[in-house]
Amino acid sequence: MERRNTVQKDLVRNAVLTMKRHVTAEEVYEYVRQEHHGIGKGTVYRNLGILSEEGSIRRIEVPNxxxxxDFTLRNHYHGRCVRCGEVFDVDIDEMPGLIERIRDPHGMQFLSYDIMFKAICPACQMQE
Structure with a gap:
């Protein structure tokens, strides 16, 4: 089913692109609400889901x-600061054929993967 473009969907997409970081749904909502006071939280959350399903933005599932x-659509890896929780891109070449290299004795069908490195960001290092 093809979904139509709406003003709200464009606002949400543009917010993710403009903020240029790995933002949470709440951060996107607060950003959009600054200029469009009447937009609802559910509208922002729903459109983030739609945009990620369509491949216009990337959803990064963060454990805990x-x-x-993410505004970067190409395959890449991420790091997460263990202190403040900030998520950032890791500058490393993609490992081609990683899924095909999995040895699986359980009969699983692997579809995709997310690799998240644990780190301490520069701001948290400065606080030490």
Missing amino acids: GPDRF
């Missing part, structure tokens, strides 16, 4: 934290 939304 809120999902993040």
Whole structure:
């Protein structure tokens, strides 16, 4: 089913692109609400889901934290600060054929993967 473009969907997409970081749904909502006071939280959350399903933005599932939304669509890896929780891109070449290299004795069908490195960001290092 093809979904139509709406003003709200464009606002949400543009917010993720403009913020240029790995943002949470709450951060996107607060950003959009600054200029469009009447937009609802549910509208922002729903459109983030739609945009990630369509492939316009990337949803990053974060263990023990809120999902993040990324404007970079190519396959790449992430790091997460173990202190503040900030998520950032890791500058490393993609490992081609990683799924095909999995040895699986359980009969699983592997579809995709997310690799998240644990780190301490520069801001948290400065606080030490």
